[in-house]
Amino acid sequence: MGKLDKMIWNMKRKFSRRDFLKLSSIAIGAAALPTLSPADLGLAAPSMGLGRATIRLGLMKRPRWVTDRVKYIDIDEVVTIYRAVMGQYEGKPSWHNYVWFEVEGGYLHSSWVQPVKNEPQTPVTSALPLNGLFGEVYVPYTEAYESPDTKSKIVYRLYYSTVSKIDKIQQVNGTTWYHLFDEEKPFGFWVDGKTTRIITTEEITPISPDVTDKRIVADLDTHWLSAFEGKTEVFRTRFASGASFFDPVSNQQKLYITPGGKHPISRKFVSTHMAGGVAPNGYDLPGVGWVSIFATGGAAIHSTYWHNDYGRPRSHGCLNCTPDAAKWLFRWTTPEVTYSPGKIEVPWPGGTRVEIEGTPPTFTNDGSS
DSSP states (O other): OOOHHHHHHHHOOOOOOOHHHHHHHHHHOGGGGGGOHHHTTTTSSSSSEEEEEEOOOEEEEESSSSSEEEEETTTEEEEOOOOEEEOOOOOTSSSSSOOOEEETTTTGGGGEEEEEOOOOOOOOOSSOOOOOEEEEOOSSEEESSSSTTTTTTTEEETTTHHHHEEEEEETTTTTEEEEEEEETTTEEEEEEEEEEEEOGGGGGGGGGTTOOOOOEEEEETTTTTEETTEEEEEEEEOBBEEEEEEEETEEEEEEEOOEEEEEEEOOEEEEEEEEEEEESSSSEEEEEEEEOOOOOOOOOOEOOOSSSSSSSEEEEESEOOHHHHHHHHHHHHOOOOOTOOOEEEEOTTTTSSSEESSSSTTTTTTOOO
């Protein structure tokens, strides 16, 4: 199967390869571009909404790399996404993803634009339950402070879909502050309560709990993940898998392979802090949500807020999924997790089986995190 054919299969488009080649062989004007729906994309992409640049990114005149650059969009700059369109095949760096977002003034490649919402919340002011509440950042990003004071030290910048446990509430000069628990930071940190949506118990309720014959199949060749109940596929999403990175300690590339074979899910966390490696390719990621660990060494299915780059190797061994996909899989798989404490660990034989198929990458990938 050629790359163009794989693209068409991956994107689940309903036009022929000849149609796509025709589109790819001409200078496409905006009016001629097919608009894609989220179902077509297999990635986080609204037909209309907001997006945050995850890197400094070129705004292109047309949806392709070989065209005039209008300007650069800075990291964390938020733009309005008018629609998602299919661009042209041009090899690296976007052989796995032909989707571009149309924004004011041009097009941004979707791999480096995180679809976000900007919906400030009414903070909770009543007493917290004994074990706290889970919250999700519901604005493009917010600063997390050392104390409930914007003049205090900024500990992290937390991004849309970051999930954390709220264990304290404090009122300071008319502002409601949430204190977020973090296992890597003994004293945690504080965020303005307006930035964070409370996650309800209903959102963690198991999906299809009476079904016993469940399994997940993740294909490293196509980077599609499917959830099966018996022989019936009930869910499908794209993912990013283990890649190779430069290790400054050994001064050579190091490969982080997503382990092949069949693995039962043994541990789950509504939220956890993931960190490891050495700069410049290390990672320090607070508030990673909907984590389902399936392999020795910590390989997991989990939510991703630091990229929108699904369909290729670019992780440290985990299966990076969109927030919505990771959350659905978290709820659908076993072992089941209750809101309090929001985590579980079970002995062998574990829970739902994750089957990793296909061929892992060699030292050719340039992904990150």
